[in-house]
Amino acid sequence: MGVFISSLRVPKSGSTPRECEDAVAAFPPADPETWLTDPVSVAISDGASESLLAGEWAALLTDSVVDAVRDDQYLLHDDRHVASALVDAAVQWRRWVGEYVARRVGNGRPIAWYERPKLDRGPHATVLAARFDHHPASLSTSWTAAALGDTCLFHTRGARLLHAFPLESAAAFGNSPGLVNGFSHDHALLAHHVQTASGTADQGDQFFLCTDALAAWFLAETERGGHPGETLCNFTRSGDLAGFETWLGDLRSAGAMGNDDVTVVHVDLG
């Protein structure tokens, strides 16, 4: 029993890779060539375009949450434990942003008046975390996931979509998803908005973790009777970033996908 993990990340058209505000963290690190038999923890996040430092917050959030999920097998079963992990990330953010402000002053480019309101308000990002534990005796893999916002997990078997989490239809996506704020310490509020899911997978099943534009396309394609997982496998299994970018460009030009940062993590059970 084991998995391959691969990920692809593409900025919105007109932005540079450095400006992409999606982030991924995985333990062990994603590598489409390596068969992983130990438990796997993955987190994916989508920073809100209107925020300042949204990409940096998304990166810190995924790193912090993956560490927490790796260290606690049961964390994703309980929304209160997930909320604690999010508050821990916010504590780290406060430290990070203090150092950032000092760096800006040191570099002779202090925070400008137009940055200050957003800096004080804190950045916003979605988060989805998942953990996969293998059970050789039963030839199965148990999975747990938690989400806040519209970053989604899809579990497929062959051409069938078995599970879509937390959103289940293309129509459910909007412009104001639930978001984790970098200064949020309201444990109860976060727990209220966190959703959790779990299940069991067979060898050969596939999981796709997608930020919103790709997730909305995935569900729309499924609703049209298509097999989006098979399409994504063409790029993720070979790590074909250039092909993925071209394919996304065609979808965006045709109006079949919004122009947004896109990230997919493929957890491939062989």
Added chain:
Amino acid sequence: MTYAAEISRSNPTCFLFLVDQSASMGDPIGGEVPQRKADVVADAINRLLTELSVKCAKEEGVRDYFHVAVIGYGHAVGSAFTGTLAGRDLVPLSEVAENPARVEERRKKVPDGAGGLVETASSFPVWLDPVANGGTPMCRALSYAESLVSRWLAEHPGCFPPIVLNLTDGESTDGDPTAAASTIPLQVSTDGSVLLFNLHVSGAGASPTTFPDSDASLPDAYSRTLFGMSSPLPPHMRSYAAQQGFGTSDATRGFVYNADIASVVQFLDIGTRATDLR
């Protein structure tokens, strides 16, 4: 579908402010705190430019999702920017943000969280000073806006439709502005007609009104004329107005009477909104 075009650096749109700077703007508006109309519209423009700059701010600077013009009309019609931007029409928003004429410190009272108020200081960038001088050539100003928008659309045919926001006491001295206003929505991008909104500052004393759907409660012919000139809010803007607590219907127009119009910036989509959990 209209009013759905992405607003981005590769597909920016423009925002034109028309500011009445005529002598009658030296008169006070109604309300508990008497203020000169000229002060009210200058503050409104400076706040709108601040809101727009903050909305588009990223860590590397302000992104040029918008190009902005501030056109004054009074003794003359033309750019009303002061400071280093003086004399310029459409300016990329990043340049606007980097070049206020000055940044004042203003004090305001905010809730202290315990039922009281506490005074705090905040930065208030200024690009436009109050002016009250000369007649009110609103028809010429609207024609000037139409020509700027027309040039913009020739270069950006697929943009989110430009927005023209006219701030005035409504007392046009070069004729009925209705005809000049009616040509502005005839300018179109592939995404829809140019939007004309109006902020009416008045001493007539009626209740402040934001985004009404009829002119029934408006106090005089000036306000009814400006209401009639204003574009209906596109559906997604009506939806944002409703989220902000304003009553809306299909007939809701981009018109505000003696009230804050800064909320219009929140009607503009530049990507995922940074909203807090509730």
